[in-house]
Amino acid sequence: MKKIFRLGDTEHACSLLRGAEGLILETQGGPLLCALQPLGAARYRLGAGDEQAEALIARHGDRIWVRLRGRTHVLDAVDPLDALTAAGRHGGDGAQAPMPGTIVSVLVQPGAEVKAGQDLVVMESMKLEVTIRAPHDGRIAAVHCAPGDQVTLKFTLVSFEATT
Amino acid sequence: MTAAPIRRLLVANRGEIAARILRTAKAQGIECAVVRHAAEDGGLAPQLADAVVPIEGATPVAAYLDVAQIVGAARRWGADAVHPGYGFLSENPALARALDAAGISFVGPPPEVTELMGDKISARRFVAERGFPVAPSAIEADDPGSFARRALAVGLxxxxxxxxxxxxxxxRIVRSAEVLEAELAAARREGERYFGDGRLFVERYVERPRHIEVQVLGDQHGSVVHFGERECSVQRRFQKIIEETPSPALDAGTRARICEVAVGIARAAGYVGAGTVEFIFGADGQFYFLEMNTRLQVEHPVTECVTGFDLVAEQLRVAAGEPLGYAQADIGFQGHAIELRLCAEDPAQGFMPATGSLLVLREPAGPGVRVDSGVVEGQRVGSDFDSLLAKLIVHGRSRSQALARARQALADTACLGVATNLDYLDRILAHPQFAAGDYSTAFLEEQAAELGGAAETPPIALLLAAAALSDGHMVAAAADMPRLYAQMGAWRN
Known part of the structure; x- marks a missing residue:
């Protein structure tokens, strides 16, 4: 079974196979004998090739949190099909919420022509007010939020008409 | 302000500060309650309190800012005193007045003092009139029509x-006249939303200053003492992240002077209770009054570490009408303390507030380590409130010992499920400028690239192994291995 894990900006394709001595992790870097031994309370002894470490690991949906050697890492399992469709999508362009929070005001209407950098929406989260600005010139296709709305991270606040 | 012992205390706050106040009050045998809005996951404080009193509002924040709700909660539960913590209504004289009318003590200064010193504008007038130094400024209320022009006249x-x-x-810092109007409008909106007050003022921004503050305490009988200074220059967007005491920037003479000025200001104002006088400290060694915080400060634990005083206990004693019972010379200073603020903010996403569930939470312990936490494992962290999750405070005989303990405390901490600034804090501590104590409020911005951690290489093979081996489907598909899969069965996908 092949899966893609995103770590930061990089995607890593991985497969897990059964070998004579245990499980083999196949990555771009080559095959590695790997092991994960639970020590209780989210703590694990982790091994990959000749590297060994203790780690705290927690999963939530497709997200994997790892605390390892004094640093916190986040990996996201990417469905290879999703990755394909995302790559094939071009239009679906808009301004997204950079944080979860509440919409304070909406400064544009559908049909409006906006310039890159123009203020579109003001939102706030944890007492921080942020203005979401147009990523480029264009015409507003739709506004998906209204003052008082609670939105999630990366929610598309305003979408742009596709340009030809 | 009254002169009766406190028997039933309502904490009108939440998070780590509510928990911290509850611990002291409980240790004194005071019965305690804390307020809570139905929509929030209350975390640690409701678990520590003897009772939880519900408050209502259109949003959780609105409930905490509603004087009638807080006073109503205090009455319903039969509180004889209310501790406001910091933020929310802590510096709003209307709460103290309404409580007074209801015969309930407010743990804080009397409303006249909060009006004078808690309002930045009247405070700087008062302080300047008494010959203490303040920065050039323009005040909107003096003449709203000419405010923008007068603001520019202060000098960009x-x-x-x-x-x-x-x-x-x-x-907001304004460096060019073109953006002034827009920034004024945004600042006004935020002021109205969070403090119910959109009035503004501007002052000359001093480049690369230090932010140093002095803890003061006054009783109802005219005594005022200080508990030394706190260095609060490690800030991001004016939010303090790391505080320490003593300040690495002050020599003994300057320290004595700045503390003396702070006590002078507090005494002139007739200050009662715990308060903090904040100063801007320039590269030239000059300092001037910035503002006074008429409440307990987030970073008060570093002062408690080096002085041995419990400032919440002192607040409660003062509110009960007791005299301080000690003089300035009785307050000694031992060693060095550092506080680190663990916040639900994602450094990889421009420090945007992060939300999620605290899947795994590990707090450090050991000699000289104190954790003031407001959260518990499993708790949901939402976007309604401030992002502060917990404070890690370390104390050592020397700054270098405190710093070493701070780094170990961070290494022993884990917070999985919600993005935090934990690793960022460690990179700040590891930075040679921090180690040398040589930093200003511009430090984090100037060193942003290095502190961003781009130079660190993640152990990719181990991380991918963790991801793949904790994935039940991958492990099951790898082979028909029922025993191993059963071991992994705890994973939910």
């Missing part, structure tokens, strides 16, 4: 501040 760069603000909310 300028700093816009809400008159009723705190914690950096609504503060």
């Amino acid at each position: 760069p300028i700093l816009i501040k809400p008159a009723a603000g705190g914690g950096g909310k609504g503060m």
Whole structure:
């Protein structure tokens, strides 16, 4: 079974196979004998090739949190099909919420022509007010939020008409 | 302010500060309650309190800012005193007045003093009139029509501040005249939303200053003492992240002077209770009055570490009408303390507030380590409130020992499920400028690239192994291995 894990900006394709001595992790870097031994309370002894470490690991949906050697890492399992469709999508362009929070005001209407950098929406989260600005010139296709709305991270606040 | 012992205390706050106040009050045998809005996951404080009193509002924040709700909660539960913590209504004289009318004590200064010193504008007038140094400024209320012009006349760069603000909310640096109007409008909106007060003022922004503050305490009988200074220059967007005491920037003479000025200001104002006088300290060694916080400060634990005083206990004693019972010379200073603020903010996403569930939470312990936490494992962290999750405070005989303990405390901490600034804090501590104590409020911005951690290489093979081996489907598909899969069965996908 092949899966893609995103770590930061990089995607890593991985497969897990059964070998004579245990499980083999196949990555771009080559095959590695790997092991994960639970020590209780989210703590694990982790091994990959000749590297060994203790780690705290927690999963939530497709997200994997790892605390390892004094640093916190986040990996996201990417469905290879999703990755394909995302790559094939071009239009679906808009301004997204950079944080979860509440919409304070909406400064544009559908049909409006906006310039890159123009203020579109003001939102706030944890007492921080942020203005979401147009990523480029264009015409507003739709506004998906209204003052008082609670939105999630990366929610598309305003979408742009596709340009030809 | 009264002169009766406190028997039933309502904590009108939440998070780590509510928990911290509850611990002291409980240790004194005081029965305690804490308020809570139905929509929030209350975390640690409701678990520590003897009772939880519900408050209502359109949003959780609105409930905490509603004087009638807080006074109503205090009455319903039969509180004889209310501790406001910091933020929310802590510096709003209307709460103290309404409580007084209801015969309930307010743990804080009398409303006249909060009006004078808690309002940044009247405070700086008062302080300047008494010969203490303040920065050049322009005040909107003096003549709103000419405010923008007068703001520019102060001389760019300028700093816009809400008159009723705190914690950096609504503060904006303006370096060019073109953006002034837009920044004033945004600051006004934030002021109205968070403090119910959109009045502004601007002051000359001093480049690369240090932010140093002095803890003061006054009783109801005219005694005022200080508990030394705190260095609070490690800030991001005016939000303090790391504080320490003593300040690495002060020599003994300057320390004595700045503390003396702080006590002088507090005494002139007839200050009662715990308060903090904040100063801007320039590269030239000059300092001037910035503002006074008429409440307990987030970073008060470093002062408690080096002085051995419990400032909440002192607040409760003062509110009960007791005299301090000690003089300035009785307050000694031992060693060095550092506080690190663990916040639900994602450094990889421009420090945007992060939400999620605290899947795994590990707090450090050991000699000289104190954790003031407001959260528990499993708790949901939402976007309704401030992002502070917990404070890690370390104390050592020397600054180098405190720093070593701070780094170990961070290494022993884990927070999975919600993005935090944990690793960022460690990179700050590891930075040679921090180790040398040589930093200003511009430090984090100037060193942003290095502190961003781009130079660190993640152990990719181990991480991918963790991801793949904790994936039940991958492990099951790898082979028909029922035993191993059963071991992994705890994973939910």
